[in-house]
């Protein structure tokens with residue numbers, strides 16, 4: 348299969364890929380279109396992900412995960428799953444998104460208590476940051492967490508909570524100090540079912556339809572003290588931002604998987620579909636489309652891997668690389684999946700063929716975990732900081748006084 352030879356991948360990377368590919372090809376691909384139509388959570392796939400130990404790929408060994416856990420291996424697994432089904436790809440990746448705040452800011456007791464069941468695949472996890480009026484402006488949330496004698500009581504709602512209907516741990520962000528500028532928000536580890544925790548809407552979506560995205564409401568939801576992430580209030584926003592840095596390469600990998608899946612099918616189709624007496628792959632215009640698609644998918648994959656390596660190494664460039672990978676890979680996925688539909692012509696537009704699903708699944712990757720407009724903002728903020736390093740250029744190309 349294409350995408351097999353990559354001299355930059357280690358034996359360990361290739362082992363994770365082989366394991367994920369087996370699950371994707373044997374179990375996910377045959378049912379991907381069924382769950383897209385049904386819009387039901389694929390518990391049969393969850394069983395396989397658990398059986399193959401894939402949840403261990405993002406949990407450190409000391410908490411029941413793998414000694415080779417990390418963002419690069421996570422991206423490799425997510426790409427393979429998304430190549431067979433974008434929805435199932437994100438349904439898996441969101442467990443990492445929901446667990447990263449705990450790994451980044453949790454106490455050792457919280458990690459010991461919760462992570463082993465996540466690593467074993469016994470506990471699904473979600474991430475509750477966005478609200479109806481707080482999407483890109485995540486800091487504008489209004490859900491409130493207030494201290495009382497029994498711990499914390501939470502009131503408010505969360506929007507677009509992926510896997511929220513099937514998870515039993517949800518990392519929920521709430522305002523705990525409305526007067527503070529930089530310590531307004533805290534994160535809570537919400538284990539449920541629990542009184543006061545309600546699913547008020549299951550969204551009817553364009554893509555990733557195998558995975559439930561829900562709206563949550565909290566009415567006097569009482570939490571114990573040890574639900575406060577890290578045991579310290581006020582750290583929520585920076586934990587959310589650090590989490591997104593770690594998780595965005597995963598969304599980017601999901602996008603690469605959708606793009607590769609669509610390219611695979613378009614290439615296969617082009618070699619079989621005969622028009623004007625020959626397979627359309629012999630037409631130069633189709634060749635040019637396929638060539639651009641292949642180059643773009645590979646460039647996106649390499650940027651995703653570079654971002655994942657920065658994050659795994661704790662590099663200061665992780666924030667910029669995660670945003671670049673997310674933005675580039677997801678825009679690529681939209682372009683490539685749209686081109687795949689074009690190569691199939693009228694058939695591509697029909698639900699009988701798989702490419703329109705890849706296109707629908709790809710669209711959300713440009714939106715969630717930070718729109719691509721937010722990613723460009725993050726990249727530009729980094730570039731502006733880096734601009735100081737370019738001051739020496741003034742010696743060669745002084746900017747005229749009149750232009751300053």
Ligand code: CAA
Nearest residue numbers: 476483484485486507509529585588589666715716717721
């Ligand atoms: N790591 C750690 N801390 C960070 C950080 C990072 N990468 N980025 C910012 N911070 C800290 C800052 O240092 C600052 O801290 P102090 O107040 O102590 O100085 C604080 O956070 C505020 O930073 P900003 O001033 O940069 O914040 P901002 O309000 O301008 O917002 C933003 C920045 C990048 C736009 C941010 O709001 C953002 O990323 N928005 C998009 C939200 C998003 O991605 N939502 C997706 C939800 S999840 C989802 O979609 C999931 C799903 O279901 C699949």
